[in-house]
Amino acid sequence: MSRLDDELKVAFQRREPSADFAARVLARLDEAPIALAPPSFWQRLTAWFAVPQWRLATAGAMALLLVALGFIVLRAQRATGVDQITPALTAAAGHAASRTSDEKDGLRTTVAPNAPVNLTVATRRAPAHHHSAVVAKHAQPSAEAEAAKEKVLFALQITNDALNDVQRAISDDHSTNERPEPVQNR
Amino acid sequence: MVGWEGTTTLEEATEARIEQALARSVTGDQLAFAEIVRQHQGMVFSLAYHFLRDRWLAEELAQEVFLNLHQNLSAIQSSAHLTFWLRKVTAHRSIDQTRRQKVRPQVSLDDVPEPVAPHAEEDFLMSETLRRLVETLPDKARMVVVLRYQEDLQPAEIAEVLDMPVNTVKSHLRRSLAMLREKLSRSVGEARA
Numbered sequence: 001m002s003r004l005d006d007e008l009k010v011a012f013q014r015r016e017p018s019a020d021f022a023a024r025v026l027a028r029l030d031e032a033p034i035a036l037a038p039p040s041f042w043q044r045l046t047a048w049f050a051v052p053q054w055r056l057a058t059a060g061a062m063a064l065l066l067v068a069l070g071f072i073v074l075r076a077q078r079a080t081g082v083d084q085i086t087p088a089l090t091a092a093a094g095h096a097a098s099r100t101s102d103e104k105d106g107l108r109t110t111v112a113p114n115a116p117v118n119l120t121v122a123t124r125r126a127p128a129h130h131h132s133a134v135v136a137k138h139a140q141p142s143a144e145a146e147a148a149k150e151k152v153l154f155a156l157q158i159t160n161d162a163l164n165d166v167q168r169a170i171s172d173d174h175s176t177n178e179r180p181e182p183v184q185n186r
Numbered sequence: 187m188v189g190w191e192g193t194t195t196l197e198e199a200t201e202a203r204i205e206q207a208l209a210r211s212v213t214g215d216q217l218a219f220a221e222i223v224r225q226h227q228g229m230v231f232s233l234a235y236h237f238l239r240d241r242w243l244a245e246e247l248a249q250e251v252f253l254n255l256h257q258n259l260s261a262i263q264s265s266a267h268l269t270f271w272l273r274k275v276t277a278h279r280s281i282d283q284t285r286r287q288k289v290r291p292q293v294s295l296d297d298v299p300e301p302v303a304p305h306a307e308e309d310f311l312m313s314e315t316l317r318r319l320v321e322t323l324p325d326k327a328r329m330v331v332v333l334r335y336q337e338d339l340q341p342a343e344i345a346e347v348l349d350m351p352v353n354t355v356k357s358h359l360r361r362s363l364a365m366l367r368e369k370l371s372r373s374v375g376e377a378r379a
Contacts, residue, residue, distance in 0.1 A: 004367060005335070011313035011320075012336040017231040017245050022223040025252045026216055 079143065200225070204265040212259045219259075223252050226269070229337070230276050236332045237280040239321050247283060251276050273337065274347045281325050315373070319366055326350070327358040334359060 018024075039047070049055050204225055210218035230251050235244035254275060255262075262268050320331050326348065333344045341355040348355070 004363065004370070007312055008316055008320075008331070008335040008366075009338075011316040012232075012236050012332060014228045014232040014336060015235060016228050017248060021227050021231070021245065021248070022220050025223050025249050026220055028249060028253060029216070029219075029256055 201265045204268065208259070208262055208265070208268065211256075219256060222255075222268070226272055227252075229269070230272055232336055233273065233276045233332060234280050236317070236320075236336060237277075237329055238283060239317070243283065247279055248276070251279060270347070273333070277329050277333065277347055281329060284325050315370070316366065319369055320362070323362055323365070327362050330355055330358040331362050 049058065204222065207218040207221045207225075211222060227248065231244055231248045234247045234251075235241060238244050238247070251272065255268075255272065258271075262271060320328055323331065329348060330344055333339050333347060334341075339347070341352050341359065344350075345352040345355045
């Protein structure tokens with residue numbers, strides 16, 4: 001080590017403070033016990049929010065949470081609105097289908113009044129009315145219930161179409177039987 | 187200081203005593219805390235004094251450091267950690283104190299009395315000259331020099347205390363010593379002339 005280093009070590013040797021230094025430190029400890037008390041939970045919470053970055057972060061997180069909640073509520077309301085519209089649409093479709101089949105069956109009824117179609121139509125009409133009555137009763141049916149209802153209606157419609165075909169076939173046979181025999185050309 | 191195997195050196199005995207005092211201080215034992223203060227007051231006061239060059243300010247600052255230590259006793263893990271913590275807090279508070287004052291004594295070499303007296307006084311004057319020259323260094327460089335020559339710390343240890351890169355510490359040391367050598371050689375040359 002150079003001479004300069006040695007001189008510097010001598011120049012910067014440790015020194016002692018005044019003789020009563022430790023006593024004065026302890027006296028200051030006794031004088032300010034409140035200041036040395038650890039901060040309370042609320043003080044720490046307030047201090048946490050005092051930092052601008054954390055304050056901004058908290059505000060941003062809360063805003064995102066509110067937006068997310070708003071989206072959830074909006075989706076729930078839209079789903080409820082769809083649930084309310086769907087049965088009405090389904091009932092209207094059912095009405096239209098039943099009216100159409102009624103018109104068809106009304107024509108055939110005159111030919112075969114005892115055909116089971118009437119009953120079927122009547123029977124089929126009842127479910128539609130019944131269905132609309134049920135729909136009217138339920139203010140907010142669930143999505144699953146609505147889907148089930150739609151499936152039932154669809155199945156009924158298919159059945160109705162099939163029965164109409166059968167009725168048509170039967171009426172065609174009847175009309176064939178009643179037709180006069182063609183005159184044979186001699 | 188290295189002791190024989192099976193024996194406890196003076197430093198180890200002191201460390202053990204400080205560890206016990208630390209443990210008791212955490213529980214609120216003021217006598218134990220007073221012992222910790224007495225063991226480390228020289229280091230803390232000297233760091234502040236050699237940096238600030240004001241005895242009263244240095245004692246005030248040293249007291250605040252120990253009051254701060256009392257609030258953070260539970261965070262101190264060992265005797266070595268205590269020493270490191272005291273050096274770090276004292277160094278940073280001393281630098282902050284200088285910045286608050288915003289007035290640093292500027293001593294020119296012409297104001298420093300030239301060494302003309304016998305050997306003992308010459309050593310004293312040399313020490314005083316060196317202290318005054320170090321006082322004119324920038325804050326961080328000054329603290330680097332004080333930590334290096336008062337505490338005999340290596341550049342890596344100084345870097346940890348001051349939260350500074352090691353190369354920056356070495357650079358401060360190199361430049362400071364170069365400045366001191368230049369000014370001392372100039373003063374010796376003028377004295378001979």
